[in-house]
Amino acid sequence: MTQKIDPSLNRRKLRLALRRAREDASLSQREAAEQIEWSQSKLIRVETGTVGVSVVDLRALLALYGVSDPEEVQALEQAARGSKGSSWWSGYHGILSPQFAQYLGYEGAASSLHTYHPIVVPGHLQTRAYAEALLGPRDLNRDTFQKVVNLRMERQQRMFGEAGQPACTFVLDESAVRRQIGGKQVLKEQLDHLLELGSRPQVSVRVLPFEAGAHYSTLGSFVLLSFPDDADLLYLEHAAGSMTGGEDMELLARYQECFEVITDLALDEPQSADLISRVQQDLGVR
Known part of the structure; x- marks a missing residue:
């Protein structure tokens, strides 16, 4: 049986990938947040891995950053679906x-x-x-x-x-x-x-x-x-x-x-x- 990945690890995967994609697109956090009509604090929380991200929000970010490779998008969408919920230490x-x-x-x-x-x-x-x-x-x-x-x-x-x-x-x-x-x-x-x-x-x-x-x-x-x-x-x-x-x-x-x-x-x-x-x-x- 495949071991379930802890949500914190999925949030970390998203944090690294989205920060790198934003930097490759030459956008500051403020500029990226403004273009998708988010608060800057929301983007910061995503990029620090303290919150998960919905698939809808993820797609908006990937479109903004010009990330279109199907395999990469699929992997990140899977991570987004697994980024919600409690980590093992939540109890x-x-x-x-x-x-x-x-x-x-x-x-x-x-x-x-x-x-x-x-x-x-x-x-x-x-x-x-x-x-x-x-x-x-x-x-x-x-x-x-x-x-x-x-x-x-x-x-x-x-x-x-x-x-x-x-x-x-x-x-x-x-x-x-x-x-x-x-x-x-x-x-x-x-x-x-x-x-x-x-x-x-x-x-x-x-x-x-x-x-x-x-x-x-x-x-x-x-x-x-x-x-x-x-x-x-x-x-x-x-x-x-x-x-x-x-x-x-x-x-x-x-x-x-x-x-x-x-x-x-x-x-x-x-x-x-x-x-x-x-x-x-x-x-x-x-």
């Missing part, structure tokens, strides 16, 4: 910031993901017990607590349990694999999970050892996403979260350089697995 709407919801759409389309976490195991890799222990001190109500945990588990399943997963490199600080979130048994199971995921062909788990000393990113975690058809994107993980791509190439380049430095300082995959196994043994639990 978690109450616990997601708009910024993070938008990020999840990008993450689902990425061809590669590179991330560094200095304090704890990242949500992409957490076991349910570890996630529950990590969230415990936040004093969330029961419903919110379960939704946050379930979101992490579903996100992980979609990233590692489905076809077309991105190539992932996770660099974890040694403190993240030693910190006993939830106690020794929970940490042991979490470390087992890291070893299992790290053994997969598309996943690299690296540990930045204590002896690496000071480095570029001791202050916080970040994610770098790459795409086959779009500019790279940086997501800084803090309370509000923030993303940047082509609009701030200098910041993006700094973090790309930062990740290269961190990766050079980190242990390779076999050495990282050995360190994780030693930490497990030191826990003294079966």
